Amino acid sequence: MRPPHACRKNAVTRLNYLERGDKRRGVGHSVTIEKHRFFEPFDTHDARADTQPWGRSKMSPVPERFDRMNALLIIVFSLIYPITHIANGWIFEFAEVSPHISLIYLPAFVRLANVLVLGPLKGTLATFMGGLLLAQTYDAAFLVSSLNICCSASGPLISLCIFKMYSRRNVHLTSIKDLGVLTLMYALSNAVLHHLVWSVVDPSKLSEPIQVVWMVLGDIFGALLGAYLMKWCILKYRQVQVSRNLQD
The missing domain is CATH 1.10.1760 (Arp2/3 complex 21 kDa subunit ARPC3)
Structure with a gap:
């Protein structure tokens, strides 16, 4: 298992690469999304997955169509x-x-x-x-x-x-x-x-x-x-x- 500082270093490297690519393409909004994604704690998960089995939303019509x-x-x-x-x-x-x-x-x-x-x-x-x-x-x-x-x-x-x-x-x-x-x-x-x-x-x-x-x-x-x-x-x-x- 790699130490935490190595994971954070890789995340920063990846973020810099995305920033350079976004500047070339003229895109700026995806940088914030990627920054939030790479700097999240490693043990986080979507809390909505605990509300329904298999992480489905209450309003999902998939089971009804499937049946x-x-x-x-x-x-x-x-x-x-x-x-x-x-x-x-x-x-x-x-x-x-x-x-x-x-x-x-x-x-x-x-x-x-x-x-x-x-x-x-x-x-x-x-x-x-x-x-x-x-x-x-x-x-x-x-x-x-x-x-x-x-x-x-x-x-x-x-x-x-x-x-x-x-x-x-x-x-x-x-x-x-x-x-x-x-x-x-x-x-x-x-x-x-x-x-x-x-x-x-x-x-x-x-x-x-x-x-x-x-x-x-x-x-x-x-x-x-x-x-x-x-x-x-x-x-x-x-x-x-x-x-x-x-x-x-």
Whole structure:
């Protein structure tokens, strides 16, 4: 640690340099500001930071806008999930193994995208809300549909937690390896959760043991297809941003 007189000497040198530069530019008001800044005690801090958490002012509208944007994103993503599920039945009807299992299941990607884009809690909430909307189109028992929604919403959350515990870092959205590992974890956890629930509350959906494999493959193919599309969109967006910055 340098002695106080050395710090004050450096501050004076810096102040003289600023004064010479301001005289050349014809600016005089910034000298007083810099003098006050460099000669403040080293342990001073802004007292306003103690009035609010994180030093925010009481009149700051940022938290309100942030909460509104989060709520809007949760609603939008919760609507995308049932729409994607219905569209997947039309587009990939040829890949259906049973009424509730398809070899290409794009909503698997939507579930993963919810937790990757919105975060674990908000993404899980968006998937849960989308599952509630989707349950209105089926004539299933309340208990069965509720447990199916919980399985669909918790699968991505479990896989994301396992990934972070194993790799000790967040998922890189442009890394095919990270997305592939996360997709495999999700497909396995989702199939296991659903079949455990079906074996307890609705054994009629367990037609043959190999359907577990079909569900895993369907989630993998659908999630990977969506992941490649997401990566392509991210790279295109970055290219557009770079081109705009170069033009500016």
